[in-house]
Amino acid sequence: MRALDYVRPSTPEEAVAAVAGDEDAMFLAGGSNLVDHLKLGVARPGRLVDVSRLPLDEVATHDTDRGTVLRVGATVRNADLAAHPVVRSRLPGLSRALLAGASGQIRQQASTAGNLLQRTRCVYFQDVTTPCNKREPGSGCSALEGYGRYNAVLGASEHCVATHPSDMAVAMAALDTSVVVLGPDGERRMPSTDLHRLPGDEPQRDTTLAHGELVTGVEIPLTDLAAVSTYRKVRDRASYAFALVSVAAAVRTAGGVVEDVRLAWGGVAHAPWRARRAEEALRCGPVDEQAVAAAVDAELAEAETSEATTYKVPMLRGATVETLLALVEGEDA
Amino acid sequence: MDVPITLTVDGVEHRLDVDTRTTVLDALRERLGVTTVKKGCDHGQCGSCTVLLDGRRHLTCLSLAVAQDGAEVVTASGLADGDVLHPVQQAFLDHDGYQCGYCTPGQVCSAVGMLDEAKRGHPSHVTADLGAEPDLDDDEIRERMSGNLCRCGAYPGILGAVRQAARS
Ligand SMILES: Cc1cc2nc3c(=O)[nH]c(=O)nc-3n(C[C@H](O)[C@H](O)[C@H](O)COP(=O)(O)OP(=O)(O)OC[C@H]3O[C@@H](n4cnc5c(N)ncnc54)[C@H](O)[C@@H]3O)c2cc1C
Numbered sequence: 001m002r003a004l005d006y007v008r009p010s011t012p013e014e015a016v017a018a019v020a021g022d023e024d025a026m027f028l029a030g031g032s033n034l035v036d037h038l039k040l041g042v043a044r045p046g047r048l049v050d051v052s053r054l055p056l057d058e059v060a061t062h063d064t065d066r067g068t069v070l071r072v073g074a075t076v077r078n079a080d081l082a083a084h085p086v087v088r089s090r091l092p093g094l095s096r097a098l099l100a101g102a103s104g105q106i107r108q109q110a111s112t113a114g115n116l117l118q119r120t121r122c123v124y125f126q127d128v129t130t131p132c133n134k135r136e137p138g139s140g141c142s143a144l145e146g147y148g149r150y151n152a153v154l155g156a157s158e159h160c161v162a163t164h165p166s167d168m169a170v171a172m173a174a175l176d177t178s179v180v181v182l183g184p185d186g187e188r189r190m191p192s193t194d195l196h197r198l199p200g201d202e203p204q205r206d207t208t209l210a211h212g213e214l215v216t217g218v219e220i221p222l223t224d225l226a227a228v229s230t231y232r233k234v235r236d237r238a239s240y241a242f243a244l245v246s247v248a249a250a251v252r253t254a255g256g257v258v259e260d261v262r263l264a265w266g267g268v269a270h271a272p273w274r275a276r277r278a279e280e281a282l283r284c285g286p287v288d289e290q291a292v293a294a295a296v297d298a299e300l301a302e303a304e305t306s307e308a309t310t311y312k313v314p315m316l317r318g319a320t321v322e323t324l325l326a327l328v329e330g331e332d333a
Numbered sequence: 334m335d336v337p338i339t340l341t342v343d344g345v346e347h348r349l350d351v352d353t354r355t356t357v358l359d360a361l362r363e364r365l366g367v368t369t370v371k372k373g374c375d376h377g378q379c380g381s382c383t384v385l386l387d388g389r390r391h392l393t394c395l396s397l398a399v400a401q402d403g404a405e406v407v408t409a410s411g412l413a414d415g416d417v418l419h420p421v422q423q424a425f426l427d428h429d430g431y432q433c434g435y436c437t438p439g440q441v442c443s444a445v446g447m448l449d450e451a452k453r454g455h456p457s458h459v460t461a462d463l464g465a466e467p468d469l470d471d472d473e474i475r476e477r478m479s480g481n482l483c484r485c486g487a488y489p490g491i492l493g494a495v496r497q498a499a500r501s
């Protein structure tokens with residue numbers, strides 16, 4: 001690890017200035033991803049700007065021109081967010097996604113912004129002795145020919161086939177979440193689905209944020225649809241493992257046909273994948289095995305699989321069918 | 334870069350200068366000689382370095398000491414009240430909740446933190462009804478303790494110990 005400068009600004013504006021003005025600086029939150037990367041040599045900042053004690057730890061409802069939203073501060077811990085009464089009752093899919101991630105300890109430590117901005121778990125990205133375009137642009141992608149079980153099947157490029165590892169971010173993508181960002185020129189908002197980007201020929205960039213832009217919070221609309229959301233994660237063991245694939249969903253039917261639906265997938269792409277084509281295919285039709293499988297296949301029309309990832313196609317189909325059917329059954333109960 | 338910090342460990346206040354790159358785990362073990370806290374994987378994957386930090390269970394291998402300046406740390410050896418063991422410690426003894434004992438301090442701290450979370454009504458991945466008070470049956474205990482691995486496989490004893498502590 002190289003020598004490291006450490007500062008703890010007391011306002012978000014100071015934090016932004018401290019990173020924006022220094023190419024070598026990075027924000028530090030709970031540290032559960034970044035401290036690991038310091039040790040592994042994956043991240044080599046010259047200065048850490050600690051944002052974990054900034055006054056961004058509130059969870060509160062606000063009435064806005066987009067309706068009522070739950071505003072969640074960047075430093076709110078994953079465990080606290082999952083247990084928050086409004087999240088449990090009005091955004092159950094978000095609570096379920098958070099609870100499916102990492103371990104009890106890590107969720108106590110990890111922050112909302114840190115979770116969104118955690119980096120891929122691609123084994124080559126984390127191993128500095130191997131080529132990786134994301135870590136070292138132009139060095140090559142070891143995952144193309146190597147261990148590929150976690151590789152992407154949608155939106156990948158010849159430069160990078162990594163997946164985004166967050167569970168929380170998948171639920172947020174399904175729930176029309178906005179991310180609030182503070183930069184040197186002030187505040188901006190964007191849909192969370194515009195935060196993460198596909199790798200293209202710049203896999204070193206995970207997100208659309210500029211250097212020094214601070215995520216100050218997220219806003220999640222409190223709709224009737226979100227109140228029936230859920231999250232399903234498929235993994236190699238029952239707990240404490242990253243998703244092979246995951247499904248965040250919410251659906252409302254009337255007279256046996258879909259009135260409204262939200263669907264997002266994890267474990268399939270460089271970003272949480274909002275499955276808009278599948279949503280479109282499901283609208284105004286029934287929720288049965290055949291219809292859901294057809295909608296999944298429509299979304300996967302451009303999927304590219306390798307020997308290591310072909311399993312994800314039937315797994316996504318099965319997980320999505322089960323998730324939506326269970327939601328509709330719950331609607332009747 | 335060295336920075337002065339204060340850490341209170343098991344009730345004793347320590348002032349020390351740490352290199353900014355030092356983890357809480359290394360500060361405790363290497364600088365303060367607090368070897369109850371164990372280093373297993375050093376990457377957040379095993380839970381053996383778990384302590385209670387400002388009342389929450391916390392992986393000391395994944396946090397920097399400088400960022401925890403002023404923190405109140407309780408390790409497994411700080412849980413006892415003099416010669417009287419903490420109910421969770423006693424339960425691990427009663428149920429043989431260990432074999433080599435290396436993971437035990439982390440298991441014990443994790444269990445204490447987890448029981449407090451459950452008491453405050455926190456749900457888990459296996460809680461069927463997110464609105465209900467959690468009932469710590471065996472599946473709940475397994476899920477909530479999944480961040481602590483045991484290479485000896487003493488899980489049946491650990492489960493029994495945590496079950497006893499949850500009932501008491
Ligand atoms: C063993 C293990 C298992 C795990 N399993 C899962 C899992 O199953 N599912 C899952 O979703 N996650 C999992 N995680 C990852 C965990 O969720 C993340 O490490 C955590 O959410 C990161 O949050 P943090 O606050 O600790 O971030 P940090 O590590 O402090 O930061 C992460 C990144 O975010 C940046 N950052 C932090 N805050 C801001 C901000 N406000 N604005 C801009 N940038 C910011 C940092 O610069 C850094 O690049 C696992 C982690 C471990 C170690």
Ligand code: SF4
Nearest residue numbers: 122132141160161162
């Ligand atoms: S998939 Fe992406 S992160 Fe993994 S080795 Fe290739 S370039 Fe690196």
Ligand code: FES
Nearest residue numbers: 373374375380394
């Ligand atoms: S040593 Fe910290 S989790 Fe393994």
Ligand code: FES
Nearest residue numbers: 432434483484485
């Ligand atoms: S008792 Fe040996 S590792 Fe758990």
